[in-house]
Amino acid sequence: DGGITQSPKYLFRKEGQNVTLSCEQNLNHDAMYWYRQDPGQGLRLIYYSQIVNDFQKGDIAEGYSVSREKKESFPLTVTSAQKNPTAFYLCASSIQGSDYNEQFFGPGTRLTVL
Amino acid sequence: DQQVKQNSPSLSVQEGRISILNCDYTNSMFDYFLWYKKYPAEGPTFLISISSIKDKNEDGRFTVFLNKSAKHLSLHIVPSQPGDSAVYFCAAVGDKLIFGTGTRLQVFP
Numbered sequence: 001d002g003g004i005t006q007s008p009k010y011l012f013r014k015e016g017q018n019v020t021l022s023c024e025q026n027l028n029h030d031a032m033y034w035y036r037q038d039p040g041q042g043l044r045l046i047y048y049s050q051i052v053n054d055f056q057k058g059d060i061a062e063g064y065s066v067s068r069e070k071k072e073s074f075p076l077t078v079t080s081a082q083k084n085p086t087a088f089y090l091c092a093s094s095i096q097g098s099d100y101n102e103q104f105f106g107p108g109t110r111l112t113v114l
Numbered sequence: 115d116q117q118v119k120q121n122s123p124s125l126s127v128q129e130g131r132i133s134i135l136n137c138d139y140t141n142s143m144f145d146y147f148l149w150y151k152k153y154p155a156e157g158p159t160f161l162i163s164i165s166s167i168k169d170k171n172e173d174g175r176f177t178v179f180l181n182k183s184a185k186h187l188s189l190h191i192v193p194s195q196p197g198d199s200a201v202y203f204c205a206a207v208g209d210k211l212i213f214g215t216g217t218r219l220q221v222f223p
Contacts, residue, residue: 009155010127033211040123042203042213043158058210090157103211105157 003027004106006091011111013085021076021109023091030096032074033103036060037088046089049074050096078111085113117141118206127221133191135217140185142147146207148179149189151200152216158203162189168195194221 004025013019025032029052035043045058049068063082068074074093078085088110092103119138127133137147149171150158164171164187171178177190191198199206201216 004157006157023145035213040215042118042120042215044213045210048210088155092157102160102163105150105159108155110155 004091004093004104006089006106006109009107009109010110013111013113015113016080018077018079019085019111021078021089021091021111023074023076023106024072024104025074025091025093025104027073027093027104028050028071029093029104030071031094032068033092033094034058034064034066034076035092037090037108043090046076057074087111087113117208117217118204118212118214120202120204120217122217124218124220127194127219129221129223130193133189133194133198133219133221135166135189135191135202135204135219137187137189137214138185139187139206141206141208142182142185144206144208144212147178147180148186148205148207148211149176150203150205150213151198152203153200157175161202191219194219196221196223 033048034046046061047066049055065077090108091106094103117140148163149161151161154159162176180187199221201218203216204214206212
């Protein structure tokens with residue numbers, strides 16, 4: 001089955017700790033994305049990567065870091081510098097070079113910082 | 115600066131009736147639009163799209179209309195079913211995908 005997996009579904013961390021959210025896809029997509037969703041707000045882009053070993057900041061990259069060492073994997077680290085990390089995090093991927101940028105989403109990880 | 119806006123945060127419709135979800139955008143350079151459906155605690159799933167060269171696209175119970183002069187698109191669901199209850203996001207394709215804030219649709223029996 002092709003798809004995007006995010007784990008875990010729920011994550012709890014203490015304030016001041018870094019935490020890494022995993023995202024894996026077996027769709028052979030070149031591009032991958034991280035979004036954050038807060039209540040009453042749309043999806044906001046944190047980081048995206050169009051190719052292995054390359055990534056760009058999105059609209060709200062401060063306090064986050066990513067890596068793209070493999071095509072299938074795009075982990076997101078929420079650092080202690082992120083002021084309000086509690087949110088629902090969504091990973092997505094898309095075929096690079098498609099006529100339109102339809103993105104396929106993973107199930108999401110809800111991060112709660114205590 | 116919200117380039118894609120969904121001004122109605124929620125909508126309640128009776129089963130069998132039409133649901134109309136609206137979306138406005140500010141950038142006339144957007145050339146493709148998508149609608150996503152999202153259930154709680156799940157990722158969004160693609161629903162339907164429309165190119166700026168068209169003014170209508172239909173897929174089963176779902177129809178999207180685009181009015182370029184008004185920079186407005188709408189999603190029509192006919193007939194609405196309880197399983198359609200979800201949050202619907204419109205998105206515009208620019209240099210990246212830009213999402214609206216979402217409209218929560220509730221379809222009641």
